[in-house]
Amino acid sequence: SQTIHQWPATLVQPVGSPLSLECTVEGTSNPNLYWYRQAAGRGLQLLFYSVGIGQISSEVPQNLSASRPQDRQFILSSKKLLLSDSGFYLCAWSYSGDLYNEQFFGPGTRLTVL
Amino acid sequence: AQSVAQPEDQVNVAEGNPLTVKCTYSVSGNPYLFWYVQYPNRGLQFLLKYITGDNLVKGSYGFEAEFNKSQTSFHLKKPSALVSDSALYFCAVTGLGGGSYIPTFGRGTSLIVHP
Numbered sequence: 001s002q003t004i005h006q007w008p009a010t011l012v013q014p015v016g017s018p019l020s021l022e023c024t025v026e027g028t029s030n031p032n033l034y035w036y037r038q039a040a041g042r043g044l045q046l047l048f049y050s051v052g053i054g055q056i057s058s059e060v061p062q063n064l065s066a067s068r069p070q071d072r073q074f075i076l077s078s079k080k081l082l083l084s085d086s087g088f089y090l091c092a093w094s095y096s097g098d099l100y101n102e103q104f105f106g107p108g109t110r111l112t113v114l
Numbered sequence: 115a116q117s118v119a120q121p122e123d124q125v126n127v128a129e130g131n132p133l134t135v136k137c138t139y140s141v142s143g144n145p146y147l148f149w150y151v152q153y154p155n156r157g158l159q160f161l162l163k164y165i166t167g168d169n170l171v172k173g174s175y176g177f178e179a180e181f182n183k184s185q186t187s188f189h190l191k192k193p194s195a196l197v198s199d200s201a202l203y204f205c206a207v208t209g210l211g212g213g214s215y216i217p218t219f220g221r222g223t224s225l226i227v228h229p
Contacts, residue, residue: 103217
């Protein structure tokens with residue numbers, strides 16, 4: 001069966017510090033991968049998505065970046081965190097190729113920037 | 115462009131009563147519709163989806179949803195609510211005409227089931 005892992009589960013970082021959040025998927029190959037941010041426990045904001053290694057699409061201009069160094073690994077990074085980067089970060093995957101494939105979400109990372 | 119509206123921020127229902135969480139959508143072409151549930155401090159979990167065929171879709175945990183093309187709606191329902199159903203519910207849509215397979219999510223509806 002397929003599983004998705006995210007770490008760390010929680011993170012407290014000072015303003016201006018770097019960030020690296022990691023997401024890995026097991027049990028499938030060539031998945032579509034997604035990073036979302038959820039603020040205040042409500043709506044999802046799509047940050048990045050990837051259809052393959054090294055292929056990253058950005059949905060929102062900001063000080064975050066993403067990379068996909070391996071087929072089932074998706075990394076969210078920042079060189080300098082802002083207060084507004086606080087939130088709940090969710091990684092998700094879906095089978096590639098069809099519009100009707102549902103997404104499978106990881107457990108999330110709670111980021112607090114102080 | 116595709117969009118989803120969840121008109122209620124919060125739905126309150128007594129345990130044992132039927133529940134409905136509303137969702138309307140806008141998309142070019144045929145829609146693919148999804149419902150997800152999120153418990154506090156957890157990721158979203160897939161409940162059910164509509165692709166084609168029968169307008170009544172059955173999913174996990176006793177939930178079902180009814181696709182209504184003329185009203186562009188996909189309301190989530192359950193005949194008898196449980197306190198454990200209390201959570202945040204998201205509706206999402208993708209469509210062929212949108213030019214993207216990225217789903218659009220609604221803002222979420224908080225379901226509170228009272229004992």
